[in-house]
Amino acid sequence: MFDKEFERYFEEQKGSADGRRLEMLNRNLTGEVKLLKEVIWPVIGAFDELEMEKELLSLTGVKIYGDFFFSPIRAIIECEGFVSHAEVITRERFDFEKMRIRTFAQYGYTFIPFSWDDIDKRPEVCRRQLYSILGQRASKGGASEQGLSVNEREILRYSIGLSRALRLEDACSCLLLSKPTVIKVLKSLVAKGLLKPLGSGGLRVHSYELQEKARRVLL
Template sequence: MEFEKAHGQFINNHISRRKGERRARLERGHRHGETLFLKNVWWPLYRNLDYLHPEYEVPDWRGRSYFGDFAFLPGHLRFIFEIKGYGSHVTEMDRTKYSNELNRELYLQSLGYRVISLAYDDVANRPDICRNLLQLLFSRYLIQQQPLEPSALEEAAVIRLCLSSIQPIRPKQVAAHLCIDHRTAIRILRSLTQKGWLRPIYSGAGLRVHQYELIRNAWDLIN
């Protein structure tokens, strides 16, 4: 099914199940940025809109209704997505609105939601960055809902290790981090090197590889 058809069915289905302000909010709140997120980021990754709820209502700590751009509710996991434009969320925001936004996000976290904020400019112009970051994030949470090969999970874990490390990583760090043997760690590092994620660092007279560093523009090289 093509995106436009799936998107139309998705919105109409949610509108038909809502009444009053919840329905009106969806009709006027689901706009260009939200549609671009689905088209440019979500659809290329999953080819469906399952478990997504547009303009999702959550009462805040003051008893007022807060509407997140999307909720993603696969089983017991709960995510809130916000597509944030620079104008409305930066240049047009005063101190009170800024404080309320931070308090609201912290409150949602306390309710068990993982809040994911994406810049509209990235969704519109650099969606590959959003897709790759979501893949890294969801590889930690959606193993049961989105089964992955063990090798893919191991590689994602190594990439996160690189992102959290100031210095290049060594095979023994990977082995200790994943609780695997040295040979398996080498295999994972070589696989990521072949895929364009890592760059080997040579040292010694024999030009042996002792360390690997993350290629910082790898987002542009990997789907």
């Protein structure tokens, strides 16, 4: 699913680009694609409001680029490798990177960087953090979450970070509450149409599937 959608999206991005931005899109984008596949795509579920290699003009007239620009909350989301961003960086490059981040702030953009190692080794944590950040900055804000308890919101945010269905033990680990209490929270989310129970014959629930409605509620 991702590969097919990404191919379409990437061709659209290149079709709308020219000059330096097109050159940026034609370079090695291994880190950007990994960030998109492992973190951004599972969280937002679409590419419609995502711009790749966002081009901005700094105060000094230099063009700078951000890996991904998510327009609903005006955020730049990036993948940063340790070698190129820390281990072998020159003083000039260090200064440029700080200027680039200040330029994002100048435009009023939130800067959300992820390291390659975090994306590679801890993708679930990255997804949960991104979901939390997006939820905090979404235009609907807290109003979209009215009617949800704190525990219900935490379960939904935790679920989005998983690359599989939510299990009871996952929910218990998330909330650090007793099993009967957690089951009540899960049943409430099912009743609200935010989780779908999965099991055998409809009698025994083994896990829960996050519904699209839950994404809209949080974002």
